[in-house]
Amino acid sequence: MNALELSHLKVLLGNKVVLDDLSFSLAQGQIAALLGPSGCGKTTLLRSIAGLIRPSEGQIRFGKQLVSFSSIHLPAHKRKIGYVPQEGALFPHLTISENIAFGINRNEFTKDQIRQIMKEMLALTGMEGYGDRLPHQLSGGQQTRIALARALAIKPSIVLLDEPFSALDAELRAELRTDVIKLLRSQNTTAILVTHDREESLVSADVIALMRDGKILQSGTPEEVYSSPISPNIATSTGDALILQAVELADGTTNYVLNPNKSLAKSLNTGHIVIRPEEIKIKRFTTDSLISGCIINIDYYGHDAMVSIDIANEHIQVRIPAPFDFAVGEEVALEHVGPLRFFANN
């Protein structure tokens, strides 16, 4: 049984359909990344799961419990969901410790137990000693940690994080992200992380759900989603992609710029293929190379480089590992070593 099950969810805001026949499930302890462009409904989805929005159609289940279905709507304050909104939203009038302990039921725990939980959470998030400070005295990253601590303090069944790292710079972001994921895993928490950062989703998640226009178009493990996107659009959502015009031939081959037309077979379909930049290898040009091109630009990233190659006036982006000894202007041979993902035009 899944920790979270969404079936045919439809959510209207005003007259606008924001979530449209959306279905998704998540097993216990899994971390899902919800990836999609802004305006596709990610935040609305989170808020629907949290119970802050009432769907007009569809079901939401937590495990065995049906929390939302037609006239049944378990209100937000009964759902035991951890919610970390985009802006952190710490209570400005309370100290850090008070923030963390805010959701803990005073009737279920003694004062000492609550204090213990506070200490644990501070330690877990690496914020010992900050208990008596006020939110405005903390940096953005620190506020995010506390917002998470506050959400986890209630031992929720699911944690929802809405772009929690968006306000931070790259270095801090990666560090914080690692800590947060580690923390979530250590507690075996089921979590949904909304992000528009492709790499973040690939690194953090067990499941990636790609969302567009209120629907989940594809979901699966990072490998599945990265290697086998169901459309060129999806492909660009999860990483850099080359989308090249291609023609499928009757003899089963596909013609595209790296495999130009040699056979005389009839063309069956025209469309595009999707190739990942790292799936193309380049080497020194020799006369018996199949395809060659000229390097027109190298973007050096330290651990690898993106090389722009001009082949017959088409520009191909290729990712090569560093160190390398190619230079701009050189003639190189290209070889495609990866799956051909063909998508017909229709």
Add this chain to the structure above:
Amino acid sequence: MKIRSKSTFALLALGTISLGLLSGCSSSDQASEVTELTVYSGRSEEFIAPFFAQWEEESGIKLNIRYGDSAELSAQILEEGDNSPADLFLSQDAGSLGAIADAGLFTSLPADVAKEIPAIYTAEDRNWVGITARARVFAYSPDRIKELPQSVNDLTNPKYKNQLGIAPTNASFQAFITALIESKGRDFAKNWLTQVEANGPKIYPKNSAIVEAIDSGEISIGLVNHYYVWEVSKALGRPVKAKIGFFAAGDIGNLINVSGAGVLKSSSKAQAAQDLINYFTSSATQQKFVSDTHEYSLFAGAAAPADLPKLTAIGAPSIDLKTLSKVKATQELLIEVGLL
């Protein structure tokens, strides 16, 4: 914030209710045993309070006195109607008394109450009685006005341009205009007002302000009541640079008006209120008015206040005081002309 504390809130609520009840409670006296009386007084505290205090001592009845402007108080009484908490209305002028009488809110006084007051100074059906008289006069700066005006008509003369002070909101002035309408007709009055208005008069909210203005040189002549020069001198602690003048005998500008009182129909303490009226109209108190507040007593043959001619010697126009209650028409005229 303190709102969060439940006990503080309860305390506040309790305090509110008790304060409200305490202050708002109208005295529930038995009909036989009156311990308190509510008076609306259009006469200012400064001058009338000693009189009230004396009566309180003599009668043993506590007075709840609401001081204010005669016109404002009568507006309030008219608005309150049958539910007015006032037992007695003491007014500065006959006009406002008339308005209350016209609205049917006074009770008629028995013949033995205030019997010394001449009939011309009481309401026809004895709804109210006069207590003191106030003469309309003009105050002037002796330095700048050498030739005194003989009639109110003279005031439209260009030589008084920007030099005349009037107080159109003042009840006494309105009484004068009412008398003007009564004796000379509405058209005449409208004409006179228009001409005066065109002469650039300075408008003041009170009579005392007019006298002060003459004293300071802002204007050189103004229409006031007879006791204001005395009053302002007393307040300033020195004699003011102004004198009182009367128009020629019989001129409408010499109007005699009265301050008076009436008992409200809504009152359940008519007897006590009548006692108070009797006090005001007793010979001792009447003399006190002359000596302490510089007003005219209404007793026939009574002495005049210092430095002023006797009431009968003023040369007042013969006006039926009843007609002074037609203030509504006066005010409409003043509004029409643009002075109100």
Add this chain to the structure above:
Amino acid sequence: MSTTIADRPLSPALKQPSPRSGWKFALNVAVGVVAALSLIPFIYLLVRAGDKPLSEITDLLLRKKTLEVLGTTAALISCVVALTVSFGVAIASGLHFIALPFRRLLLIPTVLPLAIPSYVFTYTWIAFIPNFSGFAAAVFILALSTLPYIILATLSGLRRVDNAQIEVARSLGLNYRKTFQRVIWPQIRGHVSAGALLVGLYTMSDFGAVSLLNVETLTVSIQNMYRASYDRSAAAVISLLLITFSALFVISDEAIKKRSSQGEIIKAQSSRISLIRRTYLRVSVILTIAIFTVVAILIPFTVLLTRFFTNPVALDWFDLARVTFATISVAAIGALIALILSAPLGLLQSGKITAFGSATNKIVVIAHALPGVVVGLALVSIGSKLGFLYQSVFLLAFAYALLFLAKSVTSMTSSLARVPSGVKDVASTLGLNQLSVIRKVVIPIAAPGITTGTILVFLSAMKELPATLMLRPTGFETLATQIWSSGSINRFNEAAPYALILVLVAALPTFFISRPDQDDRAYIDSSSGGEK
């Protein structure tokens, strides 16, 4: 906790009443009650005006005097608003952007005039300059009285301006003036407009200053007609004219507000401003504030103190204490009632904006222009029918609440709206139901702003005059009525001690409001203010 429904067959007929709709209904009812109470003076006016035939009403409205008075009022408002906005925005911007010594202290005198009633200002200035009267004098006095509102409003707007934008503008080559014009002003325009609205409404409703200075505005005209008492219908007609004027004012302010962008995300960290250090600017600001302090604080105080010490009549200390206590109590009760009445409106507005909520908000704000004499008479009319409630402290306090409800409502609405919705959502998910969210999260965060609004009502109630004269229990005097009853300027000595105490007592809460908040948590909303 919750039952697992999954095992049972799902019944579409299972109706669960939404817990929110019960709440919403009660809230709407409460708002309706408050709106009805606010309408009492309107209804009174309509009834009274209806006593006159239509032809007379038209004549009255179109006669020369009415148009003159309307013109005077409009001119007065324009001048006062223009003056306060230019000086107020300049001073506030100076305080915000320019490096000044004792910045925080400098704010205090600019806000202190809130403690001084306009008639006290007038009295002291008349004592200072004999023959001080007329239109210019009225503009001067009213501008002094109302400048604090513009200053507070502008400061609250400036605090929200993103300083990064200013730095970018400067780097793009704009000098200070252009930066202000093109970057800062569009953002603070809405706040300044809200302040200007209250300045305008206050000017319209002021009675004390203009009557002492012999300037006939609509309010003075109404008061005169009431004192002339027998044509209360005429006065009612002019009052309705006043309301219409006020409504136009409110509507135009709304239009200005709409044009300025209002949505802000509250940043966790406020970026630090680099303060301007130009000497000539620093000197100008300090000089302006100094002149203002002399004119608005020092001169009035000196006059009051002089009169106090040269008073020939011995001061009745007991009476002074008694009257002071009475004033403070009834004003405090009034402020509390205003708070209670404005709570439903504020709560309603902090959720989704409904047509009903906006309409009631407008009614309350338009009613703010009503002079005390109108509200007073309306309550006399109704109150006299209510037996023991009439001329009670409670009714007087209620009158104050009605008169100044707009201040309480605007500060409450904006304080509540400023609570970030993310915080409310999180509180929900952490287990608090709607009521608890309001109690434990919304109210604590909004408390400072709400307190400010309540204090402003308290201050205004302490200074109120015409309604107090009518509705006070017989024998119950407030500081304001004592000051007023001294009559002419020459008896002002007797009034001086009362005026002094009034100003001193009012100065304490004023000081509290003017303190700039250190941690910037409490957003002092200044779009609430005005005295009568």
